[in-house]
Amino acid sequence: MFQRLLNPVDRNRKDTEPCEEVEDGQPHNPYTEILVLQYHNDIVRLLLQINDKRFVSAGDDNIAVIWDVQYGRHVATLIGHTLPITSLLLLPRVEENNDSCIVTGSSDKHIRIWSAETGECLADLTVHESSIRCLLLINQEIFCAGGNSVSLWNRNGKLLDLIKNSAAEDIHLMITIKNDRLITAADRDLVVYKLNLDKMLPKLEKIDHIQSHFEAIQSLTPISSSCFATGSVDGMILLWTSSNLQQTKVLHEVPEDKSDVKRFSYNVQSLVCVQERYLFAAVGCGFYAFDIASDKGKLVIRKKTAHLSKITCLGFTCEGEILATCSEDRCMRLWGRKPSSDPWKADRAITTIERFTGLQSHELLNLAQNSVWEPSLLGECCAHGGPIQGFLDFEYESIVTCGSDNIVIIWKNSEMQKVRRNQAVQKLLLNADGIV
Numbered sequence: 523m524f525q526r527l528l529n530p531v532d533r534n535r536k537d538t539e540p541c542e543e544v545e546d547g548q549p550h551n552p553y554t555e556i557l558v559l560q561y562h563n564d565i566v567r568l569l570l571q572i573n574d575k576r577f578v579s580a581g582d583d584n585i586a587v588i589w590d591v592q593y594g595r596h597v598a599t600l601i602g603h604t605l606p607i608t609s610l611l612l613l614p615r616v617e618e619n620n621d622s623c624i625v626t627g628s629s630d631k632h633i634r635i636w637s638a639e640t641g642e643c644l645a646d647l648t649v650h651e652s653s654i655r656c657l658l659l660i661n662q663e664i665f666c667a668g669g670n671s672v673s674l675w676n677r678n679g680k681l682l683d684l685i686k687n688s689a690a691e692d693i694h695l696m697i698t699i700k701n702d703r704l705i706t707a708a709d710r711d712l713v714v715y716k717l718n719l720d721k722m723l724p725k726l727e728k729i730d731h732i733q734s735h736f737e738a739i740q741s742l743t744p745i746s747s748s749c750f751a752t753g754s755v756d757g758m759i760l761l762w763t764s765s766n767l768q769q770t771k772v773l774h775e776v777p778e779d780k781s782d783v784k785r786f787s788y789n790v791q792s793l794v795c796v797q798e799r800y801l802f803a804a805v806g807c808g809f810y811a812f813d814i815a816s817d818k819g820k821l822v823i824r825k826k827t828a829h830l831s832k833i834t835c836l837g838f839t840c841e842g843e844i845l846a847t848c849s850e851d852r853c854m855r856l857w858g859r860k861p862s863s864d865p866w867k868a869d870r871a872i873t874t875i876e877r878f879t880g881l882q883s884h885e886l887l888n889l890a891q892n893s894v895w896e897p898s899l900l901g902e903c904c905a906h907g908g909p910i911q912g913f914l915d916f917e918y919e920s921i922v923t924c925g926s927d928n929i930v931i932i933w934k935n936s937e938m939q940k941v942r943r944n945q946a947v948q949k950l951l952l953n954a955d956g957i958v
Contacts, residue, residue, distance in 0.1 A: 539827040541807075544902040550860055551901020552840065553921055553933035557594035558905065561587050566924035569914045570610040570624070572638050577914055577922060578624055579930050580607040586626055587930075588641055591916055592942075594932055598641025605629035611657035611665060612638070613677050623677060625665060627654025633667055635679055645679030655694040658704075660717065664724060668693035668706055672715060674726055682724040688731055689713055695742040699750055699764040703729070707739040707752065714767060730767060734760060740791055745814065746798040757788030759803055761814060773812045773819040774805060792835050796874045799883075802845070804833035809847060813887055822890040823879070825897060828855060831909075839915040842874030844900060846921060848910035854923055854933070857897040903933050 548554065564583035571577045572588070576597065580586035586600035586607055609627035613635070622638040633647040633654055652670040659665050660674070664682065667673045669692050674682040687693050689708030696706045702717040704726070714730040734752060741753035745761070749770070753759045761771040774790065792804040800822070802811045807830065811823035829849035836847045845857040859880045871877040879886055879895055889895055908926030915921055921933045 541827045541830055542899045544855075544899055548901045550858075550898075551856060551903070552844075552918075552935045552937060553856070553901065553903055554936045555934040555939055556903075556905055557932040557934065559589060559594050559596075559930040559932065560928070561596060561599070562928045562930070564606075564928055565908075565911065565926045566928060566930055567911045568607065568610045569912045569922055569924050569930075570612055571914050571916070572612060572622065572624070574916065574919075576638070578610060578638075579924055580610055580626060581911075581924070581928075582606040583928075584628070584630075586610070586624065586636075588624075588638070589930070591920060591922065591932060600624065600626065600634070600636050600641050600643070602634055602643050602646070603628040603630050603632060605653075608653060608655055609657040609667075611659060613659065613665065614662060616662045616677075625657055627657050627667055627669075629653040633657075633675070635677070647675065647679055647681070649673060649681055649684060652692065655692050656696050658696040658698070660698065660704075661719070664719065666696060666704065668696050672704070672706065672726060674717075674724055683726045685715070685726050685728060687713065688728060695739065697742055697744050697750060699744060700747045701764070703764075705742065705750065707742045709738050710735045710754065710756075712739075712752070712767075732767060734769070740789070741793040741803075743793040743795055743801075745795045745801065749814070751793055751795070751801055753790030753793045753803060755789050757790060757805070759790055759793070759801070759812075761819065771814070771819045773801065773814070774803060774810065789832065791833055794837055796838065796842070800875055802836060804836045804847065807832055807849070807851075809833060809836055809845075813883075813890070816887065820887065820890050821894055822886050823897065824894040825857065828857070829853065834910055835912055837913065837915060838874060838878070839921055840918055842877040845878060845897065846913060846915070848913050848923060850909035852904060852906045852908060852910065852925070854903040854910060854913065854921070855899060856901040856903070858900050860898050860900070903931075905931055 562583050566581040568580045578588050584603045588597040607626050607628050611625040613623040615622045624636045624638050626634050631650045635645040654669050656668045673684040689711050691709035693706040693708045704715040706713045712732040712734050716727040716729050718725040735754035737755040739752050739754050744750045759773040794802045799815045808826040808828050812819045813822045829851050831851040833847050833849050848854045906925040910925045913923045924930045
């Protein structure tokens with residue numbers, strides 16, 4: 523209720539639906555214990571998982587911090603950038619004697635490579651002439667950086683190739699698709715490059731420039747080997763073929779009569795695909811899911827007003843049982859189906875969508891012919907003092923969020939924590955001399 527007073531819904535909007543309130547006591551919320559991590563002194567925008575025990579946070583205070591997720595212990599601080607860190611990337615370990623590495627890109631035009639074990643800076647790369655906006659892992663040995671140029675690097679920090687960006691704006695999103703092609707988003711345009719990954723002389727070659735949306739692209743995500751999707755401020759979600767880069771479907775169209783509603787109501791902030799079939803989209807303060815295997819990309823799941831303000835990111839946790847949505851209203855909300863009275867039906871759920879909805883794919887599609895399935899609000903995690911910028915999923919163990927309040931929060935699964943504490947007590951009792 524306190525959040526509702528701070529962020530009142532505009533009652534004059536015709537598309538407004540009541541924002542669901544969480545059940546007293548939150549009996550279906552597994553994440554009820556928290557660790558508040560305070561080390562940053564400015565907005566924390568980025569989170570990156572290193573392994574099942576560690577993660578790194580970064581933001582506008584020019585540093586990145588490595589944390590232990592179980593105890594919230596500070597492990598190392600990556601100091602070297604002079605302006606905000608804008609992107610994070612993990613280079614996985616390739617040999618037993620090699621450590622995994624963290625790559626950071628910054629507004630100071632530098633790319634730095636760090637040891638994920640010690641936090642030592644291993645390389646400082648300085649060929650870009652403006653901010654580094656995004657980083658992308660190409661394979662275990664090569665990564666790509668985007669901004670006013672596209673650069674290709676090996677994990678040792680050697681520049682393999684660099685091409686000046688042909689678009690008017692900086693590249694801020696990148697994905698790879700089949701046939702060794704790199705798709706980049708620069709404002710409203712898509713710029714396509716060919717990746718020649720010859721071991722002797724890896725190269726980049728620009729092959730296409732597509733004017734795709736009316737306004738800036740905010741999400742670019744692969745769906746399968748045959749297609750990918752883009753989401754934009756213009757409210758459009760476009761599906762593209764990977765083979766010929768042609769637009770095939772429009773999954774969310776802005777109503778023609780939108781003069782009397784707030785623009786962010788149709789702003790596509792985030793896209794997540796599961797099972798190479800269901801595309802989840804954060805649109806304004808709600809979220810939608812489309813079955814792209816159907817002829818017209820049928821809308822099958824909808825929560826029109828999931829938050830009191832714009833959703834910043836979304837993703838699945840608990841092996842697909844729960845969808846987590848983070849918002850500018852300072853809350854993370856957990857969505858799914860309440861525990862079934864039929865345990866046999868719950869146990870037979872195999873896929874993410876079955877665990878989330880309790881329905882098989884054909885049942886969900888049949889339901890969508892007459893109505894749209896709506897998830898239930900299972901829980902609400904409110905402890906941030908500003909908009910939530912991102913989150914990490916550690917499955918049943920915990921969820922990590924970061925925000926504009928300069929803090930990182932680890933939301934712990936209370937049942938798992940009880941198990942951990944019981945195990946710790948049993949270990950102490952077994953190791954104590956003369957105590958049974």
